[in-house]
Amino acid sequence: MPPSPSLTLHGKHIWITGGAGHLGSVLTRELDAQCAKVVCFDLPGRAEALVREHALARTVPVSLDVNDPATLPAAVDAAVATHGLPDGLVHLAYASSSGHRLETLPVADFQKTFDQALTPTFVLCRALAEKMKVRGTGSIVLFASMYGLVAPDPRIYPAPLLPNPIDYGASKAALLQLARYLAVHYGPAGLRFNCVTPGPFPNPAVQQSHPDFIGELARKTALQRIGRNTEIVGPVVFLLSDSAAYVTGHSLVVDGGWTAT
Numbered sequence: 001m002p003p004s005p006s007l008t009l010h011g012k013h014i015w016i017t018g019g020a021g022h023l024g025s026v027l028t029r030e031l032d033a034q035c036a037k038v039v040c041f042d043l044p045g046r047a048e049a050l051v052r053e054h055a056l057a058r059t060v061p062v063s064l065d066v067n068d069p070a071t072l073p074a075a076v077d078a079a080v081a082t083h084g085l086p087d088g089l090v091h092l093a094y095a096s097s098s099g100h101r102l103e104t105l106p107v108a109d110f111q112k113t114f115d116q117a118l119t120p121t122f123v124l125c126r127a128l129a130e131k132m133k134v135r136g137t138g139s140i141v142l143f144a145s146m147y148g149l150v151a152p153d154p155r156i157y158p159a160p161l162l163p164n165p166i167d168y169g170a171s172k173a174a175l176l177q178l179a180r181y182l183a184v185h186y187g188p189a190g191l192r193f194n195c196v197t198p199g200p201f202p203n204p205a206v207q208q209s210h211p212d213f214i215g216e217l218a219r220k221t222a223l224q225r226i227g228r229n230t231e232i233v234g235p236v237v238f239l240l241s242d243s244a245a246y247v248t249g250h251s252l253v254v255d256g257g258w259t260a261t
Contacts, residue, residue, distance in 0.1 A: 005242040009034040013084060014240060017066045017124070018092035020046035022203040023143075023232050027090060030233045032056040039083050041066055041093075066093040067116040069123040076127040085131055088139040088240045091121060096168040105165065113167035118174050125182055125193070133189035141239045142179050144197040146255045148172030156216035176251055183249030192248040194239045199255020201227040222257025 012035045019028040019040035028050060031038045038059040040047040047061030060083060064075055095116035097109040125140055132138030147169035154163045176195055183193040200217040207214050207226075218225045235252050238244050253259060 005245055007238065007241050007243045009088075009237060009241055011036050012087045012240070013037045013039075014088045014090065015039045015041065015079070015086045015128075016090040016092065017041045017064075018094070019090075020050040021092060023198070023201060023229050024090075024092045025050055026229045026233055027092075027236055028059060029054055029056065030237065031090075032059045034237070037083070039079060039086065041079075066091075066124060067095050067120050069115075069120040072120055072123045073127045076124065076131075080131060085135065086128075087137065088141070089124075089128060090141045090143075090236055090240070091124065092143045093117075093120075094143070094168075095171070097165045099162070100165070101162060102166050105167070110167045113165075113171050114174070117171045118178065121175060122178060125178075129182065129186050129189075129191055132191055133186060136190040138191040139240050139244070140182075140191070140193050141236055142175055142193070142195045144176050144179075144195040144251060145169065145172040146197060146199045146253070146258050148174075148176050149197065149253070149259050153220070156213065156220065158210075158213065161210060161213060179251070180249045187248060192239075192244070194244070194247060194249070195251040196232065196235050196239065197251045197253045197255070198232060199227060199253070199258040201229060201232065220258055220261075221255065222260055225256065227254065227256060 014031050014035050016024060016028055016031060018024045020042040028038060028040050035058060039062055040059050041062050041064045043065060044063040051059050051061045095113045097105060097113055147164050152164040157163045179193045179195045199221065202214060214226060232254060235254050239252060
């Protein structure tokens with residue numbers, strides 16, 4: 001009987017984009033503890049600050065705007081030349097409009113989210129996958145959202161809060177299909193594409209400033225609470241690891257049961 005596949009990332013080389021944010025920072029720290037090498041991409045200063053604050057010994061911070069599709073192919077080439085081809089990628093970077101209701105959202109702002117979120121994700125995944133397919137292995141984990149599956153309930157967003165914007169949800173729904181398409185296209189080359197689809201994981205500032213809203217979020221989940229950022233780690237590690245060797249084109253929903261009702 002063959003040995004069971006490993007759930008650890010020991011010896012792996014992983015890239016993470018948006019790795020210094022609310023969810024990204026706990027992932028980067030766990031990757032640093034498990035992996036042989038981690039490359040953390042984020043806006044200038046953010047990844048460097050995370051590495052310093054937590055004394056991350058295996059993480060290399062890289063300043064990069066991954067929302068700019070024009071610069072990504074060259075950035076991927078440079079990163080591979082400097083750091084080597086990774087075994088996997090976790091892509092958390094996103095874009096969204098703000099400050100508008102659906103009725104007043106400028107068309108240009110709606111389009112901008114796709115230009116800065118979906119298009120760069122496609123460019124990044126293709127550039128990296130074309131290099132990985134020569135080797136015949138690779139796992140790419142994209143971050144979708146519960147609002148790529150269901151619409152926000154406007155009733156739980158008291159003023160001055162606005163419902164999660166339509167461009168964000170539409171771009172996340174498109175990302176789910178992007179992952180499925182890439183999984184089928186690159187599957188014969190041994191590459192896997194999956195999504196983690198988080199539910200309510202509000203950042204600390206929102207939790208502190210809007211406790212009533214947090215209560216409403218909690219009540220809409222089966223578990224009756226919001227997610228803790230550490231609870232995103234296990235699902236991502238699983239999808240990156242050899243334990244998920246036969247999992248591709250999948251959306252792993254981590255939402256406390258939000259979309260179950």
